[in-house]
Amino acid sequence: MERLLVLKLDAVDCEAEASLNGVPLARVDAARTCAILPIHEYTVAGPNRLTLVIWPRPAVTPESTALPPEARVADGKRMVQLRILLPRIGSMADESTARTLAQLEWAPPEGEGYEAPLSLTENFGLPVSFPRWRWLEAPAMDDTPTLRAQALKVVQELGQDLATGKPERFLAATRLRIEEIAVAYQRRPHEETERLRNRLLALHAERRLKWRALTPDVLFLRPIADGRLMECLGADGGPALTTESDDQGRSVSLPLRVTAVEGKLYVLR
Numbered sequence: 001m002e003r004l005l006v007l008k009l010d011a012v013d014c015e016a017e018a019s020l021n022g023v024p025l026a027r028v029d030a031a032r033t034c035a036i037l038p039i040h041e042y043t044v045a046g047p048n049r050l051t052l053v054i055w056p057r058p059a060v061t062p063e064s065t066a067l068p069p070e071a072r073v074a075d076g077k078r079m080v081q082l083r084i085l086l087p088r089i090g091s092m093a094d095e096s097t098a099r100t101l102a103q104l105e106w107a108p109p110e111g112e113g114y115e116a117p118l119s120l121t122e123n124f125g126l127p128v129s130f131p132r133w134r135w136l137e138a139p140a141m142d143d144t145p146t147l148r149a150q151a152l153k154v155v156q157e158l159g160q161d162l163a164t165g166k167p168e169r170f171l172a173a174t175r176l177r178i179e180e181i182a183v184a185y186q187r188r189p190h191e192e193t194e195r196l197r198n199r200l201l202a203l204h205a206e207r208r209l210k211w212r213a214l215t216p217d218v219l220f221l222r223p224i225a226d227g228r229l230m231e232c233l234g235a236d237g238g239p240a241l242t243t244e245s246d247d248q249g250r251s252v253s254l255p256l257r258v259t260a261v262e263g264k265l266y267v268l269r
Contacts, residue, residue, distance in 0.1 A: 003087065006086075015029040020048060022226045040185060041181050054118040055070070135225060138259035163209050167196075174196075211243055230259070241253065
């Protein structure tokens with residue numbers, strides 16, 4: 001692999017979220033003004049949909065997404081830039097040196113009115129070809145009490161095993177994700193599995209897998225990828241499987257994006 005598809009999101013004095021093909025991938029704010037990440041496993045054959053949301057709503061509850069738009073006035077300083085870049089492996093993911101395949105920008109002049117959240121979208125093609133990922137074939141789902149209870153049980157069981165140094169259930173639950181990500185970056189699935197197993201065991205040995213309490217009132221499912229996946233989130237909008245901060249302020253998060261097929265949950269991203 002000579003080149004790497006990456007998403008780069010930059011913002012000045014505002015919050016923004018970037019999605020590719022309906023999957024939220026990066027969020028920036030005053031504390032974190034730039035995000036860069038590889039995106040091979042979220043691409044599709046044909047047109048790809050790039051979406052930028054300025055001042056996105058909190059993702060944790062249905063009520064938050066139902067809030068009315070908020071009228072705002074631009075100050076001439078706030079701006080957001082979202083790019084899909086194709087740098088060479090080992091090179092900086094920077095628009096000055098890498099090829100830009102798609103971009104969205106927002107920089108309203110001072111005094112211009114707008115409503116937040118504000119969404120911008122662009123469709124673009126890719127000069128590369130990847131397999132058709134399993135999540136693209138997943139059935140659309142609704143956030144129901146039954147599905148939420150099932151997801152809670154799965155996340156709790158995975159957390160309990162990891163907390164006691166038993167990663168096998170987590171590795172089995174994420175097998176499909178591991179296999180596809182390995183393909184996406186030309187790696188060997190068994191080596192990726194071993195790498196993840198060793199990391200989880202090392203975190204347990206360091207006593208860093210004390211998970212935040214997860215109860216029915218603090219587990220939320222966020223529909224993404226046009227409802228084909230559900231993102232398991234905690235009360236703060238981050239991954240449901242997140243540890244308490246250690247004495248150095250570090251925490252561990254294990255994102256889980258699941259689909260339901262014939263009553264069984266599968267982690268696909």
